[in-house]
Amino acid sequence: MxxxxxxxxxxxxxxxxxxxxxxxxxxxxxxxxxNWSHIYGSFKDSSIPYNYYESWPVKLNTSKVNLKNSKEVTNMEERLFQNKGPIVLVAVHLCGTLSLRAVEIFNRNPETKFFCLKPCCLPTMVHAKRDEIFKLGEHSFPAKEVCMAGKWKKGEWHGPPRTVTQKYFERWADHLYLGIDDRDATKIKKTIMVQRFGGYQNEFLLAERLPETNSVWDVLQQSPEGGEEFNDDDDVANICQPVGNSS
Structure with a gap:
């Protein structure tokens, strides 16, 4: 939105x-x-002659897909990706193995011009107990390296201390980054300080299929010490420049 x-x-x-x-x-x-009333609903003021859908500058559409169901993902790719594009895939705050699915979608679909992944919580211990091996393209790694027990309950964390989970999260982000196929793309892992007060989930993985959009990479390749921090609308506008005509 x-x-x-x-x-x-x-x-x-x-x-x-x-x-x-x-x-x-x-x-x-x-x-x-x-609730999708903010997308398809009508304004409370009946004098407004259009609905929310018509008011968005770029049209918003919803798609009900379970990204952990391979058949549903295949159907989605056939419907939304194949012979379409260029496409910008934005995968923000993805929990657990959903981050794996996002990388796979980028790797499989050459119509995806630009990819932004912001991982969230770690995969659960069920994958480690099964001795699973996560595989992304030519990169693979044991699930036990990144899986973590614990959960939030009534606003409190019940699990290992943050000093432990942070190391696992950094390892998780590294593996996801290595799994992004860069044979025909440029990629970068950026620390952008969006979480404060002890939060550490500040890793962003970005990739663009060649040719590069120079104005975008001029911004992405800036590396201030301690991580990048966006403070105004100009910074956000620079990082979000469109790459071609996109959907």
Whole structure:
């Protein structure tokens, strides 16, 4: 939604919001669904002659997909990726193995011009107990290197101390980065300080299929000591410049 306001509508066809918790298309949301009234609903002021969908500068659409279901992902790729594009894939705050799925989608779909991944929580211990090996392209690693027990309950963390989980998260981000196929792409791992007060999930993985967009990489390759911190709209606008006509 933020990108809809930020990006130029004449260069971006639409933004597609993917989540398994969306309702089915044209079905009213139920209690367990994400409420989409801010996308498809009507304004409370009946004098406004259009709905929310028509008001977004870049059109927003929802797609109900379980990214952990390989059949649903294949159907999504056939519908949204193949013979489309260029596509910008933004995968922000992905929990656990969803980050693996995002990297796989980028690697498999050459129509994806630009990729941004912001990993979130670590994979659960079930993968380590099964002695699973995570594989991304030519890179593979044991699940036990990145899996962690623990969960938040009523605003409190129940699990290993942050000094331990931070090391696992950094290792997780490194493995995801190595799994991004860069044979026809440029990639970078950036520390951007979005979490404060002890938060450490500040790793962003970015990749662009060649040729590079110079204005974007001029910004990305800046490396201030201690991590990059965006403080104003100009910085955000620079990092979010569109790369070609995108969807």
């Amino acid at each position: 933020f990108l809809s306001e930020l990006l130029p509508p004449e260069r971006v066809e639409r933004c597609i919001l993917v989540d398994k918790q969306w309702p089915m298309h044209n079905m009213p949301p139920k209690q367990h669904h994400i």
